[in-house]
Structure formats: C-alpha cells, structure tokens
Amino acid sequence: MKKIAVVGTGYVGLVTGTCFAETGNQVICVDIDSKKVARMRNGEVPIYEPHLDVLFERNIKANRLSFTTDLEAGIQDAEIIFLALPTPPGEDGSADLRYILGVADELGKLLKDYKVIVDKSTVPVGTAEKVHAAIAKHATVDFDVVSNPEFLREGFAVDDFMKPDRVVLGTSSERAEQIMEQLYKPFVRQGNPIIFMDEKSAELTKYAANAFLATKITFMNEIANFCELVGADVDKVRIGIGSDERIGKRFLFPGIGYGGSCFPKDVQALVNSGLENNYSFGIIQAVMEVNESQKTILFPKMKNFFRGDLSGKKIALWGLAFKPDTDDIREAPALYMIDALVKAGANITAYDPEAMENVKGVVGDSISFAENEYDALKDADALLICTEWGVFRNPDFDKMKSLMKDSVIFDGRNLFEISEMNKNGFYYSSIGRSI
Numbered sequence: 001m002k003k004i005a006v007v008g009t010g011y012v013g014l015v016t017g018t019c020f021a022e023t024g025n026q027v028i029c030v031d032i033d034s035k036k037v038a039r040m041r042n043g044e045v046p047i048y049e050p051h052l053d054v055l056f057e058r059n060i061k062a063n064r065l066s067f068t069t070d071l072e073a074g075i076q077d078a079e080i081i082f083l084a085l086p087t088p089p090g091e092d093g094s095a096d097l098r099y100i101l102g103v104a105d106e107l108g109k110l111l112k113d114y115k116v117i118v119d120k121s122t123v124p125v126g127t128a129e130k131v132h133a134a135i136a137k138h139a140t141v142d143f144d145v146v147s148n149p150e151f152l153r154e155g156f157a158v159d160d161f162m163k164p165d166r167v168v169l170g171t172s173s174e175r176a177e178q179i180m181e182q183l184y185k186p187f188v189r190q191g192n193p194i195i196f197m198d199e200k201s202a203e204l205t206k207y208a209a210n211a212f213l214a215t216k217i218t219f220m221n222e223i224a225n226f227c228e229l230v231g232a233d234v235d236k237v238r239i240g241i242g243s244d245e246r247i248g249k250r251f252l253f254p255g256i257g258y259g260g261s262c263f264p265k266d267v268q269a270l271v272n273s274g275l276e277n278n279y280s281f282g283i284i285q286a287v288m289e290v291n292e293s294q295k296t297i298l299f300p301k302m303k304n305f306f307r308g309d310l311s312g313k314k315i316a317l318w319g320l321a322f323k324p325d326t327d328d329i330r331e332a333p334a335l336y337m338i339d340a341l342v343k344a345g346a347n348i349t350a351y352d353p354e355a356m357e358n359v360k361g362v363v364g365d366s367i368s369f370a371e372n373e374y375d376a377l378k379d380a381d382a383l384l385i386c387t388e389w390g391v392f393r394n395p396d397f398d399k400m401k402s403l404m405k406d407s408v409i410f411d412g413r414n415l416f417e418i419s420e421m422n423k424n425g426f427y428y429s430s431i432g433r434s435i
C-alpha cells in the first residue's frame, strides 16, 4: 500500500487516482475547484467515462479515495505526488506550463520529507527539469521528479489504466525507480513491460506516440480521399495493408479527421518544440494541414449534392462528440461541419447520446437538438454522421426512410456497407468509397 496524492482531477487525474485506489493504495485527490471537490465528496463523478463510476463509488466507500482543495493537507502523508494538471495550448500552440510550474513552486515550500513528484500530464521535453528546478528553489528536503506519461484513451481510460500495454517511467533516481516499480507492479501482471528511461525520453515518448497515431490516421485519410478519385475502396485497401504486421490493423480507419483534446494539441506542441530547437517537423506539419481540411471534407460533397445551395435545407446530424463513448467535444469534427453548414444557411437538428449539453454551450441556438436519433431525422433532406456511436451502427432503415424527406446520408465514419445502403434505397456518400 502506498500513500498517493493526485493534484488535478481532470480526466487523467481522476482516472489515475481512482485506479490506484482500486489496487489498495490510499489516494487523496487535490483540486482548486471547490465546487467540483464538493460534488466528488458526494460521490458524483464529474466526467462521463465508462466504468469510472463503479470504481469511484467503491473506493470512496472503502475510504481509499478522498478529495480536498488543500494542497498542503493533501500531500502531507503522501510518498508519491502525481501532477495531472492541464497543459493547454498557449497562443502559439506551445503547451502552457503555468499550472504545473505553479504547483511545483508551491510544493517546494511544503515538502517536509522525501517525496517522488510525478509528471503525469503531457508535457514538452525538458519539463521534468523545470519542475525539479521550481521545487528545488524552496525545498529543504530530498525529492525526485519522475516523468510518467499517460496513454489513456477517452472512453477506455479505466481499461487502459488497469491493463496498460506498457508503463513508461522516466527517472534518473534509483530510489524513485523502485518506488514507482512497486506502485505499478499490480498493473503489469500479464507481462506487459514497465519501461525505464531518462526523463526527456519519457516526455518525448508521449508526443511521439500521439504524433505517430495522428500520422497513421491522416495517412489513411489521404489514401481514402485518393480512393474516391480513382474508384478504389478504402476498406479493402485498409485490410490489405493492415494485415502486414509491420503496419498493423489498428488506427487505420479513415474519417472526417482526428479531434479531441490530445492529438490536435500534442501534434501542434511537438511542432512548436521542434521550432524552439530550430527543427522543422515536415511530416507532422503536413499531418496538421491535411487534418484541418479533412474535418470539412464532406461539406463540398453535400453542397454539390444540393446543387450549390444548402440554404433552408434540413440536415439531421448524428454524433457531436469527437469520438464515441465520451462527452468531449474539443476539436470535434462535428463542430467544423456545423459551422460550415450554418454559414451556408442549412438548418441542423442534432443528436448525440452524451455531448449535446456541451455543444449547446458552444453553438447556442444556431442549431436544434433532438431527443433521440430518429427524432433528429424528421423531414430531413439529408443525414450527416460525424461520430460512430454504437447506437447508430444498426438502425431501423425503414423507419429512417419514413421519417426523412429524402433518403440521403453523408457518413463521415463509414458505418455502413455500400451494398447494404444501395439495397435499402439510400443515396449514401462516405469516406474513401464509391457512391
């Protein structure tokens, strides 16, 4: 059993704290947002993340998981302090380290005995050094800083945490290495590795992983765009190349671009880190540009279909979140499509199982919202699909046709087989496949 403090209760901090409590550790989560802390003390999970609620409740009940706004009290007994603070993009897209370094500065004044301070947030190369320096400015006791990037996917965060493919630990201290190894042992019982390295390599591993995955998707998006021009089928090409073990089957699904709080931000931050070191990332820069245009790739297709005039057209929109199983709409392609369609005069009625409240906050009353996926279809001239929620995958096509004015679908996530849609009598336009 270890005593742990987790500073910051965003999706990373909350999942980290809850999962460490689940393996028998004593965890205190610290957040400056007193309203959020009050809600969590009442057993309310502030984010939507599958399975988190069950673990959350169980560990609060068992007195292994608690919450405070008081940093000093929160860290007092902890041997390990995780920093899971936001690193939002600054004006130029570089990761803003103000929150992390601010807490590091405070920690320096508060430390009374040896502690391991762990950077869990995604931070640019060299941050562990900066955190060390900020703490050392005031510290009178020994401490170590470890870089331990997270590889959690929203929607699968609990699963990814409990059964990680690998745990990356960047540290040059043997003492910290041993403490962290004990902490993570229960999570790698299936034989997945804990990989020890220096702090900088650990920090870069996180950015390189996200940038590589973003590149993989973007590469496939370009192949998909080209498939349409030459009459090839991207699904076939995807299976054809994915069966090569060196390429692999995963993360090759084309669509309307990657979104979320991680890929766009981290890819940009890596490019910026490059520039700060006089290096220009040609490939990654191109990935960003292609992804930018991919987000609205369906707009010209829709416009063409309606002979250049979308004004007054009623568009049903399925899916707002940047991906299924989350209510996160940061950099969601749906928002870019909404913007383009509203500007062109279309009337949108949207449905998303979890993200509608968040979108209301952003687009106000420029679009309408429906009770369920079928309600959104009433009198629609076309359906646009932006997120591949499970509930959209096997709909009642007859019901859809009877509700819609026209049987027209623009699918940004390739949910259906072309042959099936032809048989069902839909005009069906997707990504990288012929109509």
Ligand code: UGA
Binding pocket: 122, 150, 151, 152, 153, 154, 155, 210, 213, 217, 250, 251, 252, 253, 254, 255, 256, 257, 258, 259, 260, 261, 262, 263, 266, 322, 323
């Ligand atoms: C991503 C990484 O997958 C995690 O490993 C990482 O820890 C996390 O960022 C982070 O840095 O915190 P996440 O952003 O939650 O996780 O979502 P992903 O499942 O990776 O999806 C990202 C985007 O790529 C989504 O918009 C998704 O629709 C898109 N995508 C994914 C595709 O377009 N095609 C694919 O084949 C896969």
